[in-house]
Amino acid sequence: MKHRTFFWFFAPTAAAMLLFIAFPIVSVVMQSLFVPHEAVLIESENCGPFGCTKSTTVDQSATEQLRAEKPLGRFAGLSIYTDRGHLAFAEVAEAWRTSDSIGAFFKELSDLPFYRAMGFTLTYTFVCTPLLIILGFAIAVAVNSLHRRLKGLMIFFSLLPMIVTPLIGSLILFWMIDSRGVLGQLIAYLADDPSLSLKASTPLMWMSLIVYGIWSSAPFAFVVFYAGLQTVPQDTLESAQIDGATRWQQIRFVVIPHLAPLVTFVALIQLMDNFRVLEPIIGFQAEAHAQSLSSFIISDLSGETQQLSSAATTSVLTIIGVAILLSPVLVRTWRDFRGGAH
């Protein structure tokens, strides 16, 4: 295909992606470097029969003019990045100096909002992803041994937690594990503590968010591994049987190596998706106990006064986080590409 033809075919989708994905990245970087202008204040002294009073008023026209001249706002450099709401350099240094153990240092760190959000996001990502891969694999192996009719039914119901709108799925689960819901009551009964409530306990809230994460994403791993199981080479499996391999050894030495590329694929997709976790936190109303980077940005954006600069700064930091997360994959793809070119 000629470059020219390619260009015309590709132009609409390229324009869409440039305008609405590449441009916003530039936009958040710019926003994170500037803060809105403060209103121009005029101080005037009114003298009357009872003495003089000073009053400050907002000079509307001067403010308007300043905003029109420099629509981006006041240049703030990296100061928003280092303030208390984000990377909090001063507070971190202070905590490092004053705390006498690593544990105490991390405790101090977890009082800072950005690090708390970061802590939850990383925990969620790196606990959910391996667990859902293991669960998905187990379901795939188990379902694969069922009768053909039952397989279809199982796939249908297994797809539901994944297909359903994340906010709706998390609400459905939340209403059940709420202290008034059926699972919440069961847990309280089993723990023999009638006052046990999800909303009151941070560890419980984290655990239920992670359970939601596994529940909603294990089906994806299941479907991918199930498809992979259909292509396991039967003759290899048979020769392993003839050699006297046990069931477990067959899985360990034939099936798992065959599925290894799929595991990488599922892990990559799930790391990306889990890192931007948001809906369960909204659905579980967990903001008091767990903030993710995404929900941190949302709370900046949807508050009474929209904190655009603050949201933009967190966005840039999140994008950097995604880049670090993806870098092993990118480096590997780059090597493969170079290797393939020679």
Add this chain to the structure above:
Amino acid sequence: MSTSVKDRKPLGLKIGLWAFVGIWFVCAAFPFFWTLWGSFKVELDFFSIADWTNAIFGRNTADTYGTPFTLAGYDGAFVQEGFWRNGINTMIVCLCVVTISLTIGTLGGYALSRSGQKYVFWLLITALMFRALPQVALVSGYLPVFFDWNVWGYLPTAIIVLVAINQPFTLWMLHSFFESIPKDLDEAAKVDGCTQFQAFRHVIIPVMWPGVITTGLFSFLLAYNDFIVTSLILNESNRTMVPQIAAFLGTTYTEGNVMFAVAAVVSATVPLFILVMFFQRQIVSGLTAGAVKG
């Protein structure tokens, strides 16, 4: 052969497998049925503190309405709160997003699969990186611009944004699908004197529908399930279903009308249920298409 392998399974393993499948089945399906059943009850039964069997038999519902089933939640959501309007908005958004993103995605994906140039690789990698970006970060990039241009709050804005966010995924999927259509087909058409576009129009379009339908399903799901874009970009009168449900949570917990939200949640799940029922095969093949390619 395969049956004889199956027969050799020891009983203990069989029971273990069945139990495991059974437990997963309950985990996956039970919450949906529980909520569906509970949506026809009053709040005291849905959240039954006194006795959990009330949630099944609906004793408080029977006390209030005379029967253990009531449509009060649905009545409240649809008639009183006008949830049907949000349903119509969702339909408009999904229809437009699927049509537009498939149109431009098909052209782009086709070009990527037929180009053979080195930059195709880089375009695909860029698309993958775009796919990984958190949508919230993008939306916070749009907001000031949309406010300035006075386009914030309207359905077309949300549609265009969703189409764009959808593109990386659509491109990847359609690219790998077009790769599986033999190149000889359009090469032959070009030898016969067709331009590239004519070859696409007359040779490729008639055979591309299975892949396009599968990709369309995923575009639909993305638009239907989106919370971030629609909740941050649409104003109150243009909300689609998902942000409206989130808004119910804010207002109804205070008014004690949780059942409105429950009814709305069940109503919004029904179309997805039907979708999976009819398109299970396509969804499964779409999920695995990317994986098989690696």
